Amino acid sequence: MKTLLISAAVAASVVASTAASAQALPAAVVAVVDLDRVTQQCNACKTAQAALHTQITTYQTREKSLAAPLETEQKSIQAAIDALKGKDPDAALQARVKSFQTRQQQGAQDLATQQQQIQRNQQYIQKQIQDKLGPIYTQVMQRRGANLLVETGATLATTQNVDVTNDVIAALNAALPTVATIAPAAAQPQGR
Numbered sequence: 001m002k003t004l005l006i007s008a009a010v011a012a013s014v015v016a017s018t019a020a021s022a023q024a025l026p027a028a029v030v031a032v033v034d035l036d037r038v039t040q041q042c043n044a045c046k047t048a049q050a051a052l053h054t055q056i057t058t059y060q061t062r063e064k065s066l067a068a069p070l071e072t073e074q075k076s077i078q079a080a081i082d083a084l085k086g087k088d089p090d091a092a093l094q095a096r097v098k099s100f101q102t103r104q105q106q107g108a109q110d111l112a113t114q115q116q117q118i119q120r121n122q123q124y125i126q127k128q129i130q131d132k133l134g135p136i137y138t139q140v141m142q143r144r145g146a147n148l149l150v151e152t153g154a155t156l157a158t159t160q161n162v163d164v165t166n167d168v169i170a171a172l173n174a175a176l177p178t179v180a181t182i183a184p185a186a187a188q189p190q191g192r
């Protein structure tokens with residue numbers, strides 16, 4: 001009987017301490033933020049998006065300017081080859097083909113380099129924004145008394161009074177007035 005009472009007392013103390021531990025957690029105070037709106041409406045973000053749009057337009061213009069003469073030259077070479085009716089091309093036609101292929105490869109390489117730079121620029125812009133957002137989240141949460149911040153897209157429903165998007169935008173505008181839109185050159189590996 002004593003053993004049963006001791007076991008019951010131990011079990012009760014374990015349950016009580018577990019309940020006390022569970023009660024030690026504060027009640028969740030949730031805030032939500034619309035990150036799409038933040039990245040579309042912050043001042044530096046708008047400027048960066050415009051700069052990226054200009055870079056992409058420049059890329060597309062360059063792509064068209066390279067493609068048009070190459071396409072014309074390709075048609076001309078193909079017509080010359082077709083006119084041979086299976087005969088081997090002479091040295092001049094072979095030189096034209098080789099020159100065309102070289103220009104085509106150089107153009108593709110030029111476009112690939114430009115495209116990679118645009119991608120690096122996008123990543124660089126995103127990194128600058130993300131680096132500033134981390135501390136801003138913490139500040140906004142403290143100011144609004146939240147202990148959990150969730151992206152609006154991860155919620156099923158919210159009320160307007162838990163949305164801190166405007167607070168985040170205002171803080172980001174203050175902390176990040178401008179964003180560099182050209183990524184620094186990648187460091188080249190040094191040989192021994």
